Amino acid sequence: MAKYNKILVTGGAGFIGTNFVRYVVANQPDVHVVVLDKLTYAGNADNLKDLPTERVQLVVGDINDKQLVDQLVQKTQAIVHFAAESHNDKALHDPSIFMQTNLMGTFTLIEAARKYHVRFHHVSTDEVYGDLPLRPTLPKFDKFTTSSQYRPSSPYSATKAGADLLVRAWVRSFDLQATISNTSNNYGPYQHIEKFIPRQITNVLSGIRPKLYGNGQNVRDWIHVWDHVAGIWAILEHGEIGATYLLGANKELNNLTVLQLILQNMGQDRCDFDFVADRPGHDLRYAIDATKAQQELNWQPQYTDFTAGLQQTVRWYQNHQSWWQADKTAVEANYAKHEQ
Numbered sequence: 014m015a016k017y018n019k020i021l022v023t024g025g026a027g028f029i030g031t032n033f034v035r036y037v038v039a040n041q042p043d044v045h046v047v048v049l050d051k052l053t054y055a056g057n058a059d060n061l062k063d064l065p066t067e068r069v070q071l072v073v074g075d076i077n078d079k080q081l082v083d084q085l086v087q088k089t090q091a092i093v094h095f096a097a098e099s100h101n102d103k104a105l106h107d108p109s110i111f112m113q114t115n116l117m118g119t120f121t122l123i124e125a126a127r128k129y130h131v132r133f134h135h136v137s138t139d140e141v142y143g144d145l146p147l148r149p150t151l152p153k154f155d156k157f158t159t160s161s162q163y164r165p166s167s168p169y170s171a172t173k174a175g176a177d178l179l180v181r182a183w184v185r186s187f188d189l190q191a192t193i194s195n196t197s198n199n200y201g202p203y204q205h206i207e208k209f210i211p212r213q214i215t216n217v218l219s220g221i222r223p224k225l226y227g228n229g230q231n232v233r234d235w236i237h238v239w240d241h242v243a244g245i246w247a248i249l250e251h252g253e254i255g256a257t258y259l260l261g262a263n264k265e266l267n268n269l270t271v272l273q274l275i276l277q278n279m280g281q282d283r284c285d286f287d288f289v290a291d292r293p294g295h296d297l298r299y300a301i302d303a304t305k306a307q308q309e310l311n312w313q314p315q316y317t318d319f320t321a322g323l324q325q326t327v328r329w330y331q332n333h334q335s336w337w338q339a340d341k342t343a344v345e346a347n348y349a350k351h352e353q
């Protein structure tokens with residue numbers, strides 16, 4: 014029996030939210046899910062359309078809509094909060110919507126959660142901790158832990174850090190029954206094609222040369238989205254109120270290596286890509302120490318063979334061309350405005 018039978022999932026039609034809802038439907042037969050999603054360019058109602066309607070209900074709306082949030086929160090036992098503007102490159106050109114959704118939207122939700130004493134889980138990113146040196150000088154600073162200092166470096170990560178701090182303050186001041194997870198870069202099915210891995214896969218599938226920022230040496234710590242959503246479920250069920258958990262799968266790779274694995278997997282020459290202008294303020298390296306989550310939640314990442322996960326992801330985009338093709342021209346046209 015699940016601890017919470019009625020859950021509200023914000024952003025459940027986006028990449029990680031979709032995988033989370035599908036995980037709950039597959040593994041928790043007693044749980045009913047209401048998804049609250051604005052269906053921005055990053056959300057897609059089709060992601061959920063094959064799921065049983067008696068298990069999953071999609072409400073199209075904004076987390077900033079206080080009245081709607083109040084109505085939905087009143088009827089739920091727990092909220093899992095994914096909804097966000099999530100793309101760093103977009104935030105560099107248009108930060109205002111990030112303030113609105115990531116900060117104000119989170120504020121609206123935690124106010125409702127406190128009013129109705131509803132359990133709240135806030136999904137966040139390792140980017141709130143800023144970045145790490147490419148080659149660690151002191152072992153102490155080797156990876157992010159739950160005691161790492163908050164020092165976000167981008168407009169996106171600053172809004173996520175702000176939202177985390179709101180949740181922490183609501184726990185302390187109002188006894189909000191909340192937990193937070195900070196997770197490293199996810200990959201897998203249903204990820205929007207603006208993001209690094211799906212962008213390069215769909216570039217190859219569209220006859221466009223992949224694009225690598227700067228010198229390609231920046232490091233990301235990859236986790237398969239299915240491991241992330243299992244970790245979030247474990248926190249919802251077993252997490253300590255007020256606690257933060259870091260979820261990661263120990264898979265640090267630089268961007269050049271990931272791109273060359275994609276090219277190799279897709280039968281391309283490993284040099285068939287272009288270096289383009291670097292992202293302003295580009296974080297050098299992220300790395301997660303997930304020991305606490307592993308010890309306290311009995312959670313372990315399962316999909317740790319990155320090459321196999323990447324291959325499965327390539328196949329997914331090959332087999333779901335109608336899912337992404339309509340967006341491709343606009344996504345690339347948008348990138349072309351800023352890349353030389």
Ligand code: NAD
Pocket residue numbers: 023024025026027028029030049050051052053054055056057074075076077094095096097098099100114118136137138139173195196197198199200204205
């Ligand atoms: P995404 O951009 O794919 O999906 C975001 C979803 O939120 C979309 O369905 C969108 O329609 C919805 N949304 C946006 N604004 C909304 C609003 N105002 N009201 C209601 N719905 C709204 O993002 P994602 O990659 O699935 O990320 C989900 C969460 O996980 C975010 O909070 C993100 O910060 C966090 N996160 C992402 C990663 C990653 O690698 N993608 C890693 C760590 C943490």
Ligand code: TDX
Pocket residue numbers: 099100101102137138139140197198199207208209210212224225226227231232233268292
């Ligand atoms: O075309 C590209 N070429 C390239 O070299 C793109 C889109 C990205 N990159 C680089 C930038 C990053 O070093 O690849 C790396 C990954 O880029 P993104 O997919 O944009 O992810 P990142 O900025 O690392 O942030 C992601 O992980 C943390 C998610 O988008 C965030 O939502 C999450 O919080």
